[in-house]
Amino acid sequence: MAGNFFLVGLMGAGKTTVGRALARRAGKTFYDSDHEIEARTGVRVATIFEIEGEERFRDRETSVIGDLVKLNDIVLATGGGAVLRQENRQLLRRHGTVIYLRAPIDDLLARTLHDKNRPLLQTADPRAKLEALFNERDPLYREVADLVIDTSQQNVNQLIIDLEHALADHLNGRAG
Ligand SMILES: Nc1ncnc2c1ncn2[C@@H]1O[C@H](COP(=O)(O)OP(=O)(O)O)[C@@H](O)[C@H]1O
Ligand SMILES: O=C(O)C1=C[C@@H](OP(=O)(O)O)[C@@H](O)[C@H](O)C1
Numbered sequence: 001m002a003g004n005f006f007l008v009g010l011m012g013a014g015k016t017t018v019g020r021a022l023a024r025r026a027g028k029t030f031y032d033s034d035h036e037i038e039a040r041t042g043v044r045v046a047t048i049f050e051i052e053g054e055e056r057f058r059d060r061e062t063s064v065i066g067d068l069v070k071l072n073d074i075v076l077a078t079g080g081g082a083v084l085r086q087e088n089r090q091l092l093r094r095h096g097t098v099i100y101l102r103a104p105i106d107d108l109l110a111r112t113l114h115d116k117n118r119p120l121l122q123t124a125d126p127r128a129k130l131e132a133l134f135n136e137r138d139p140l141y142r143e144v145a146d147l148v149i150d151t152s153q154q155n156v157n158q159l160i161i162d163l164e165h166a167l168a169d170h171l172n173g174r175a176g
């Protein structure tokens, strides 16, 4: 399948995990915007939030996304907040096929509970935070996405197969 694939969705949706597996099967190069930011700065995402704050992290994220979308034949897992900036949404729409990975809050919570590198969820009530983020961002994920894929009740291997079929249908539809 030709072109770039960009994954969006909330924390715990599986963007990093699914993106890496999809890239391997599709013979594309995998990137993750958070990993790229960590490689460029030499520190973890949580440390950037702590020292510089969220807005400066968002500047770094836009810069990394702007560089990566220019590449060809990549799969890019974005961070959950990448869609907040219109500039990022335009970059993603222009340079590839955007896939929104969607899952119920319960699943997102279970998948992120023990990971300390998601600063936005280090609160007394991570469920309430995820619900608020869902309400704010679901319209933005939908706006930017070519495809919406439900990841609940799905193991990653089955998900990749379903995703490949959905992508092939989408790309064929567009070509025809
Ligand atoms: N479909 C899935 N079913 C069960 N667990 C999943 C699924 N997708 C991802 N995970 C697990 O959830 C956690 C968060 O996944 P990750 O890929 O880091 O999400 P994101 O990058 O969207 O925040 C990881 O431990 C991953 O193994
Ligand atoms: O939703 C967000 O605003 C964020 C999601 C994280 O990425 P994942 O969605 O891969 O966890 C990471 O970019 C940062 O902690 C902020």
Ligand SMILES: [Mg+2]
Residues within 6 Å of the ligand: 015, 016, 017, 032, 034, 077, 078, 079
């Ligand atoms: Mg990720």
